[in-house]
Amino acid sequence: MKEVKLINKKQCDEVFKILFQTWPQAQCELLHNNHFQLLIAVVLSAQATDKSVNKALEPLLQQSPFFSAADLIEMGEESFLKVIKSIGLAPTKARNCFKLAKILQEKYLGDVPLEREKLEELPGVGRKTANVILNVLCNLPTMAVDTHVERLSQRIGLVLQTKDRLKIEEELLKRVPQKYAVKAHHILIFHGRYHCVARKPKCELCPIEHLCLKVGVTH
Structure with missing residues (x-):
């Protein structure tokens, strides 16, 4: 060879x-108005295109521009699943987003932790997702x-x-x-x-x- x-x-x-x-x-092409929205968008983008994620989330973000962890918890997993049903692996991703929203609310007052170890502890967040968050939000290389x-x-x-x-x-x-x-x-x-x-x-x-x-x- x-x-x-x-x-x-x-x-x-x-x-x-x-x-x-x-x-x-x-630049990052995922639609988002705050740190939480970027986090769930990146989680949803696993094995899916940014375009498909944006198409699914755009109506929600237009209706609720400041959509937060607390809002997702109030909405509930099943309702969020209906929002993202067009995205691949939607049931698993809806479950992970709901779980991570609860963790953020309980441990970090709804904020997204900007430390790799804490990010990678969240459901559905792996190394690549953490890399995107740290790059976009913290300007890290x-x-x-x-x-x-x-x-x-x-x-x-x-x-x-x-x-x-x-x-x-x-x-x-x-x-x-x-x-x-x-x-x-x-x-x-x-x-x-x-x-x-x-x-x-x-x-x-x-x-x-x-x-x-x-x-x-x-x-």
């Missing part, structure tokens, strides 16, 4: 410089590895091929230039979502085509 090489540090720096210029608007980040980081040659998302996260945190670290995962997500798609990526129009190793790309 032919060994796959990585792009070097200079090329890696150039990749992020170009992508940073290409996607200056890259975390790396939330979703399907886009996993695909692009290996396709471009930023990390070696692996299914281990924690390993991908750790390697990216080592290789991403510090000045792009806070926005790096949003940049990769935007490029993967809108350009370097899973099937038939638009290589001929890609601003980093000359740097990309195109691992696994077939046309």
Whole structure:
């Protein structure tokens, strides 16, 4: 089996410089007006698209812009399930959101704790969800590895091929230039979502085509 090489540090720096210029608007696209809404939106986005989560939550947030943990508890799990029924794994996600709302209300007066350990203790909140919360709300240079980040980081040659998302996260945190670290995962997500798609990526129009190793790309 032919060994796959990585792009070097200079090329890696150039990749992020170009992508940073290409996607200056890259940011979290989940609708939210407060910390609690972002938390439940990220929980709901597991194995679902941001678009589907926004579509499900938008009517609720229009009706109740300051929707909180206390509001979800008052609404009840079954009623919340009806709101999110179009999202994959809705029953499990409704149960987790209701449970975490009760914990937030009881332990943190309804606030979302901004510490990794406390976040990951909440139902339905794993490392990736905690990474998103800490990045968006605290501006920390975390790396939330979703399907886009996993695909692009290996396709471009930023990390070696692996299914281990924690390993991908750790390697990216080592290789991403510090000045792009806070926005790096949003940049990769935007490029993967809108350009370097899973099937038939638009290589001929890609601003980093000359740097990309195109691992696994077939046309």
